[in-house]
Amino acid sequence: xxxxxxxxxxxxISYLAGIAVAIILPLVIRxxxxxxxxxxxxxxxxxxxxxxxxxxxxxxxxxxxxHSALYGVGxxxxxxxxxRFGINFWITLPIAGLVAVAIxxxxxxxxxxxxxxxxALACSAFLFLMSMVFTNLRNLTGGIxxxxxxxxxxxxxxxxxxxxxxxWTYIVFAVLLLTIFVVDRVVHSRVGRALIAIRExxxxxxxxxxxxxxxxxxxxxxxxxxxxxxxxxxxxxxxxVTPANFDIILFFMIVAACFIGGLGTLLGxxxxxxxxxxxxxxxxxxxxxxxxxxxxxxxxxTLFAPDGVIGLVTKARKKLARRQQKAVD
Amino acid sequence: MELFIQALAAxxxxxxxxxxxxIGLTMxxxxxxIVNFAHGxxxxxxxxxxxxxxxxxxxxxxxxxxxxxxxxxxxxxxTEKIYSRVYGKNLLxxxxxxxxxxxxxxxxxxxxxxxxxxxxxxxxPTVREIGFVRINDQRLIIVGATIMAIAGVxxxxxxxxxxxxxxxxxxxxxxxxxxxxxxxxxxxxxxxxGIALTxxxxxxxxxxxxxxxxxxxxxxxVAFTCIVIGGIGxxxxxxxxxxxxxxxxxxxxxxxxxxxxxxxxxxxxxLVLVVKPLGLFGKEVA
Numbered sequence: 001x002x003x004x005x006x007x008x009x010x011x012x013i014s015y016l017a018g019i020a021v022a023i024i025l026p027l028v029i030r031x032x033x034x035x036x037x038x039x040x041x042x043x044x045x046x047x048x049x050x051x052x053x054x055x056x057x058x059x060x061x062x063x064x065x066x067h068s069a070l071y072g073v074g075x076x077x078x079x080x081x082x083x084r085f086g087i088n089f090w091i092t093l094p095i096a097g098l099v100a101v102a103i104x105x106x107x108x109x110x111x112x113x114x115x116x117x118x119x120a121l122a123c124s125a126f127l128f129l130m131s132m133v134f135t136n137l138r139n140l141t142g143g144i145x146x147x148x149x150x151x152x153x154x155x156x157x158x159x160x161x162x163x164x165x166x167x168w169t170y171i172v173f174a175v176l177l178l179t180i181f182v183v184d185r186v187v188h189s190r191v192g193r194a195l196i197a198i199r200e201x202x203x204x205x206x207x208x209x210x211x212x213x214x215x216x217x218x219x220x221x222x223x224x225x226x227x228x229x230x231x232x233x234x235x236x237x238x239x240x241v242t243p244a245n246f247d248i249i250l251f252f253m254i255v256a257a258c259f260i261g262g263l264g265t266l267l268g269x270x271x272x273x274x275x276x277x278x279x280x281x282x283x284x285x286x287x288x289x290x291x292x293x294x295x296x297x298x299x300x301x302t303l304f305a306p307d308g309v310i311g312l313v314t315k316a317r318k319k320l321a322r323r324q325q326k327a328v329d
Numbered sequence: 330m331e332l333f334i335q336a337l338a339a340x341x342x343x344x345x346x347x348x349x350x351x352i353g354l355t356m357x358x359x360x361x362x363i364v365n366f367a368h369g370x371x372x373x374x375x376x377x378x379x380x381x382x383x384x385x386x387x388x389x390x391x392x393x394x395x396x397x398x399x400x401x402x403x404x405x406x407x408t409e410k411i412y413s414r415v416y417g418k419n420l421l422x423x424x425x426x427x428x429x430x431x432x433x434x435x436x437x438x439x440x441x442x443x444x445x446x447x448x449x450x451x452x453x454p455t456v457r458e459i460g461f462v463r464i465n466d467q468r469l470i471i472v473g474a475t476i477m478a479i480a481g482v483x484x485x486x487x488x489x490x491x492x493x494x495x496x497x498x499x500x501x502x503x504x505x506x507x508x509x510x511x512x513x514x515x516x517x518x519x520x521x522x523g524i525a526l527t528x529x530x531x532x533x534x535x536x537x538x539x540x541x542x543x544x545x546x547x548x549x550x551v552a553f554t555c556i557v558i559g560g561i562g563x564x565x566x567x568x569x570x571x572x573x574x575x576x577x578x579x580x581x582x583x584x585x586x587x588x589x590x591x592x593x594x595x596x597x598x599x600l601v602l603v604v605k606p607l608g609l610f611g612k613e614v615a
Contacts, residue, residue: 063420110603116420117364121557122602128550129595136588248546252428259425288440295432302425303414 011184018177026169037165041237043277044172045230050257050269051179052226056219057255058263059187061199063120066107068254069130070224072246074100074231079147079241080140089153093232100228101221108220112213115202127251134243146242153236168237175233176270179226184266186222195219199264253277260301262310271309331461336583337576338462344575345475349530350548351555351567352482353523359499359562360512360519363412363423367430368552369545371524374434375401375531376540377442380449390452394474394532401528402521409520413513431545439542449535471533478526479568486564495519499562550591554598560608570609 029040049071056064074096081087081095111122134141141147153160153171160167186192194215197205206212235241253276261272279297283290305312354368378400379393387393408430415422453466486492497505498515506512538544555574559566574594582590601608 057421061419063424110599114602114606117362117561118557118602118606120364120420120424121553122599124550124553125595125598125602129592132589132592132595136586248431252431255421256425256428259421263421288436291436292433292440295429295436297429298432299411299426299429302422302429303411306415306418306422 015177015181018180022170022173022177026166026173029169030166034163034165037169039277039281041165041168041172043273044169044176045234045237046254046257046277047270047273048172048176048179048226048230048233049254050261050273051176051183052223052230053254054258054263054265054269055183055186055195056216056223057258058265058268059192059199060195060216060219062112062216062219063116063123064220064223065120065123065251065255066104066126066130067223067227068246068251069127070100070104070227071231071234071250072130072134072241072243073103074228075235075241075245076134076141076147076231077228078232079150079235082151082236083147083149086151089151089232089236090155092236093229096232096235097225097228100231101225104224104227105217105221108217108224112216112220127248131243131246131248134246141243144243146240146245147235148240150235150239150241152239162237162239172233172237175226175229180266180270182222182226186219187266191215191218196264256298260298260305260308262308265308265310268308268310275309332583333580334461335463336580338464338468340576340579341572342464342468342471342575343534343579344572345471346530346534346571347551347555347575348568348571349475349478349526349533350552351559351571352479352564353526353530354552355556355559355562355564355567356482356495356519356523356526358556360495360502360516361409361412361416363416364420364427364553365412366424366427366549367408367434367545368527369547369549370431370434371401371404371527371545372531372548373540373542373545374404374438375528376449376535376538376544377438377447377531378528379532379535380447380540381442383450388450390450390536393449394529397528397532398525401525404528405520405522405524406517408524409517412520413516416516435542435545442540442542444542446539446541448539449532451536453536467536474529474533478529482522482526482564491518547591551594554594557598557608558601560610563608563610566608566610 026037026040029036049067053064053067056062056067077099078089078092078096082089082092087095107123107126111119111126114122135144137143152162160171162168187195194205194210194212197208197210198212198215202212234245238245257272257276258269259272260275261270262268280290280294283293286293301308307314350368350372353371354365357363357365357368375397378397379390382393382396383390411426411430412423415426451465451467453470456463456465457469486496494505494510495515495518497508498510498512502512505515551574555570556567558574559568559570574597577593577597578590581593
């Protein structure tokens with residue numbers, strides 16, 4: 001009991017620290033200009049996507065390649081209902097999540113019975129299919145030009161424009177903290193233990209009476225909801241969406257964020273999101289080569305740090321502890 | 330009727346290309362069990378290398394084809410060196426490698442060959458009329474080369490010692506190791522052959538289509554669809570699925586909408602996965 005309350009205390013302190021960072025960081029970044037504030041918002045959106053994807057990819061071990069397509073579904077949903085019906089952002093935000101869940105559930109019902117590579121391939125078929133829908137369903141999505149003039153968010157009469165970076169950063173960070181909190185709660189529950197059991201050995205989990213399909217479905221639905229919500233955030237903040245916003249590169253970036261940060265860890269995807277957004281920006285000094293260098297970095301990271309940044313930190317810590325132990329001996 | 334036959338013929342030609350790419354992918358997959366999302370990039374590179382040879386060195390198509398295929402083999406060799414380091418680890422490590430490769434190859438070729446669309450000079454544009462079908466010589470070359478390549482691959486796997494060793498490795502890696510087959514070497518040859526076939530497809534189609542650094546993405550999707558429909562690891566299955574996808578795409582495009590031409594393919598893929606996940610010709614593999 002004592003141990004448990006200690007852990008809870010530690011966790012509460014981490015959350016408070018996270019909230020403090022979320023409040024202070026935008027204020028500091030704002031001093032450096034609108035550009036870096038924009039980057040910070042992008043990092044936030046990527047972090048939401050990566051954190052939610054991590055629930056199904058990192059904790060449950062399913063190579064879900066449809067995440068960015070469902071992010072696109074959320075973005076288009078919020079854009080379309082905001083333009084056509086003039087619905088307020090605060091209502092389109094959850095609706096985008098729910099529509100993504102609705103479409104994601106259908107996909108999940110079809111594909112979650114499959115395993116490993118087959119599941120990954122079925123998801124990638126959905127990814128290709130959705131990009132075709134975004135480009136070709138012109139009446140609804142505006143085709144290749146996309147949706148333009150998506151109304152800004154507003155509270156009462158106060159309109160939050162795209163240039164109000166600080167407010168946007170706070171909105172995105174609030175959603176990010178909520179995502180982390182929800183994933184944390186799911187993982188440290190009965191459901192989370194079932195998910196990890198599925199990741200470790202699906203057949204064994206099944207044989208001990210875990211309904212693997214429904215547990216995978218829960219993880220999938222939770223992840224999809226936040227993908228849809230972050231889509232709505234992006235669409236409203238950006239003011240426009242085009243099919244190019246949801247191309248295969250974006251999807252690569254989210255997976256890379258999970259992997260580089262550390263799969264199956266709570267903070268890994270956030271760290272990864274910082275790296276995958278920031279690194280290309282820094283590499284821009286190398287001119288046209290920056291994406292090539294980024295590709296080399298990703299391969300190097302996979303080969304030399306297969307457990308991500310979190311894995312490296314844990315390893316370093318263990319090494320340090322061992323050295324201290326030796327010193328004591 | 331004439332329109333239908335014309336669409337069928339066009340589908341058959343594009344099906345040949347899909348066929349080569351899918352056979353290349355399934356060769357690699359069956360031995361390495363990797364999801365090589367960079368596969369389409371080698372198709373793109375095959376086309377660009379052919380274009381580069383013709384535009385900068387010699388104006389000879391066949392030499393361009395030869396060099397593109399050789400370059401494909403070398404690229405396959407190098408790619409395998411990277412992939413083999415994560416062999417047997419989880420699916421995602423391999424996926425990350427392919428992601429890195431996509432970034433490097435796509436942006437690299439944009440730097441080397443330029444971002445605007447290029448097209449390889451068509452040396453054989455003469456249009457012939459065969460029965461109802463009007464078809465140019467380049468398309469006939471595609472069909473002929475594909476038939477030869479498929480026959481070659483099938484004979485190789487059926488009759489040569491190395492082909493049999495590769496099949497054994499695909500079927501049971503450990504068992505093959507017990508009887509003295511070096512699995513690492515088999516992976517290497519699978520990669521060299523698979524990527525060379527894909528580069529061949531690229532250089533064959535290049536005179537008819539415009540090249541862009543991003544064309545590989547779509548081809549990767551097509552190749553994965555074909556190997557799943559045909560049954561992962563089955564070369565004949567991949568070939569048949571390649572033709573089927575090409576024909577369905579063209580007929581759908583002719584009669585309904587070219588923009589949605591790929592839609593039936595992905596729907597078919599989802600259907601096959603749900604109803605018969607092992608594919609039409611697949612066998613259970615360990």
